[in-house]
Amino acid sequence: MRYIYILAISFVLLGCDSDYELKQSVFIEDEASPGLPEYSEWGYNTFGAYYGRETFVSNDTDVPLNVIHENDVTSFEFNGILGKRYYNSSQDNAFTMTVTYQGFNPETFEDLMDLHDVVIDLKAAEHTVVFSNTFGSYQAEILSGQFQIKRAQYLLVDKQPTQVILSGVFRMQAVVNGQAITISDGRFDIGVSADNFFNYL
């Protein structure tokens, strides 16, 4: 009887992970922008941008995007590495960009569909951008910039709701920790589900 229970639990767990590939990253390098992933709308779980002359990109170990809602603010937390992309994220080059969007209040990840074709003016005072590395967090003084969700897709797999795919572009000019920097050619294509959507009630 004990073995039947173990088998049953195993089958349940295996069934819950049937879309494991949808949570992994598919990094197809953009030939026109070396080091960055191609812009796509497949939910490939990648992002990238030029941070000055370095690349800020997603990797294969960190969750590329967490969407966090708390107190009338929704934060898009992009976790990646600054510099060369390796399979295993090194603590030395771990880098995070957090874009906060004031006044947007999703209750579930499905509500992120309201972001379809939304452009966030990063220069507006109510929205912020914070960069973090192992040495600390630095709020950027935005001189100009945009964060655009070009497409939000409600994804069904075999007719079952699975995730919301957010795909878009971003760029900005800012002063970060006293240094002027341009973040250019930013792009992202990431699936958001209950696993990476957080709602603090």
Add this chain to the structure above:
Amino acid sequence: MTYRILLITVISMFPFCVSAQERQKNILFEVGLDVIHCETPENHYIRASPEPYGSYTDDFSHTIKSQMSRSHAAVKVEFFPKWEKLGFASGLRYTYLSSRIEKDGSPDFFYLLFRQTGTTTEYLRVKELEQRSSYIGVPLEVRYKPFSQKRFNMFFGVGADLNFRVATKNKSTFNDPAMNEFEHEVSGIVGKPDAFYVSGYGRAGVAIGRENPWLTVGLTLPVFVPDASSSLVKPRFGAGFNVLIIKPI
């Protein structure tokens, strides 16, 4: 369609219209099988899969296996002009061509982009896509027999076949059998090969029979099949074998 039938009829009658000065004529009954090495093109409807070890990739197709095989049966007339070592053959040929893609590794399915309606996108989990096509065509072949008067004689040949597609069927194997109702729509997404293609090959083998060989067994290498023969895979080159029964006319 009328144009194709007329073209096939005219070309296949060619051997019968040759001058009576030729030394010998044979009727050939042929069957053969080719296996073609192919690649999976970057289909716009298949989601790329992640690399097993997370390295860079600009070619998702390594996770999708592709296969193609081609079997045929033909009736040909072979004639030898004044120089008896060189023979020309043509006739009618039926070809059955099968191409297939499936996922390599675990999980054993890939995601197919099924529908996009407004802001809703649908994927289907697909284990395998297969395309089967039938062709009627005309083979054109030249064979050279350097030796004769032996029981086993080598021969070498080159040829081409002109193929006109008469039927195509696309088959999908879904991870969830409940999705079988969408097979027809998926077939429309996969599409059909071109109506016509030409392939070429080289051949070498053994003819059995001292004065009038009655059987040949040949190795077909290489076989070149164009992209026009499949909307599912990109054929490159292949190899095969064939068996011919020979009857003098």
